[in-house]
Amino acid sequence: MSSQPTDAALVAAARSGNDAAFARIVDRYQGAIRAFLRRLSPYDADADDLAQEVFLAGWTELRRLREPERLKTWLFSIAWRKAKGQARTMARSRQRDHDWQAMRPNSETPQTERAIALRQALAQLPTDQRAAVSLCLGEGWSHGDASKVLEMPLGTVKSHVLRGRARLAGILGVDDGQD
Amino acid sequence: MDKTDPLADFFAAETVPAGDRAFRTGVMERVARRRLRIELVLRLVAGCLLVLGLALVSPALQIIAETLGQEMSGVLQIIAIGGGIAFLGHGWVTRTIRLPRLRLF
Numbered sequence: 001m002s003s004q005p006t007d008a009a010l011v012a013a014a015r016s017g018n019d020a021a022f023a024r025i026v027d028r029y030q031g032a033i034r035a036f037l038r039r040l041s042p043y044d045a046d047a048d049d050l051a052q053e054v055f056l057a058g059w060t061e062l063r064r065l066r067e068p069e070r071l072k073t074w075l076f077s078i079a080w081r082k083a084k085g086q087a088r089t090m091a092r093s094r095q096r097d098h099d100w101q102a103m104r105p106n107s108e109t110p111q112t113e114r115a116i117a118l119r120q121a122l123a124q125l126p127t128d129q130r131a132a133v134s135l136c137l138g139e140g141w142s143h144g145d146a147s148k149v150l151e152m153p154l155g156t157v158k159s160h161v162l163r164g165r166a167r168l169a170g171i172l173g174v175d176d177g178q179d
Numbered sequence: 180m181d182k183t184d185p186l187a188d189f190f191a192a193e194t195v196p197a198g199d200r201a202f203r204t205g206v207m208e209r210v211a212r213r214r215l216r217i218e219l220v221l222r223l224v225a226g227c228l229l230v231l232g233l234a235l236v237s238p239a240l241q242i243i244a245e246t247l248g249q250e251m252s253g254v255l256q257i258i259a260i261g262g263g264i265a266f267l268g269h270g271w272v273t274r275t276i277r278l279p280r281l282r283l284f
Contacts, residue, residue: 019207026206031197038195048202055206056213114192121189138190165186174185 011068014059022062026055029072032139033079039122039134040083050086054079076149080131087127121171125164128152132160133168 005013005024013021034051041047057078065074122130128150135146136157147157169175196202244252 019210022210023203023207026203027198030199030202030206031195034202035193035195038193052202052206052209056209059210060213112192112194114189115194118189118193137184137186138193168186168189172186172189174189 006069007071008068011062011065011071015062022059025058025071029075030055032072033075035138036076036131036134037079037083039119039138040127040130041086042123046086050082051079054082057082073145073149076135077151080150083131084127117172118168121168124171125167128156129160129164129167132157133164136161137165137168 005021007025007028010021010025010028014025030051033054034048037047037051037054038044041050054075058075061078065071067074122133125133131150132146132152135141135149136143141149143154143157143161146161147154150157152160244255247255
């Protein structure tokens, strides 16, 4: 049985200049970070580019991480801040880029019908609600952890998840599982 | 995620490559570029400080050199240069001086 190094061990190694350790951090969290950002961004390529920026910012700011064992939460916080920044930028340049964006394929990764339906349904939710739903339903995070990442009160996150779940279920035509 | 949650199937259907080497390579390339820029800036600043320091110290050194005889001046120069190299070398080897990493190999 091979033991996986802890996040704290990888952070310590990466801080001392070990690029292999940082590459392992990237491998460990790239799937979750990219999935989170893809749910927030209309285009996979933009989301993946943003995800690379998240890891770059992580590398730059690694020495400021006070609790290395909370690496995942910290990376998601960076991702959320960058996603909000990108959303503002895109809102400003949406009209300018509209024609160009329309010519691009929506996704470079083949998606199933369910995944496409989910993306279309998520796109109808407000950004904050989408982020809360993405973390709590998509990534299985607790409401408490999600509230820390999203820098929202716990009650707000719960409300976002509850309403987002109901709305998603309505759009997708399934039972929302809440009795 | 709750397995009985009907929405769980939709989230599970998403396909995001978990161990994408191209993605990792892209990140590490950006890291290398960022590191290079930081090292260049640090070296530029260190070079400027060195030149400034020498400019400030050179009048005093000149007075000392003129005060001492020609022979003593040469010995002093050798000691100063040797000491400086030894100090920087020690700092680099022990990493006690936070200079940009110099990779010889």
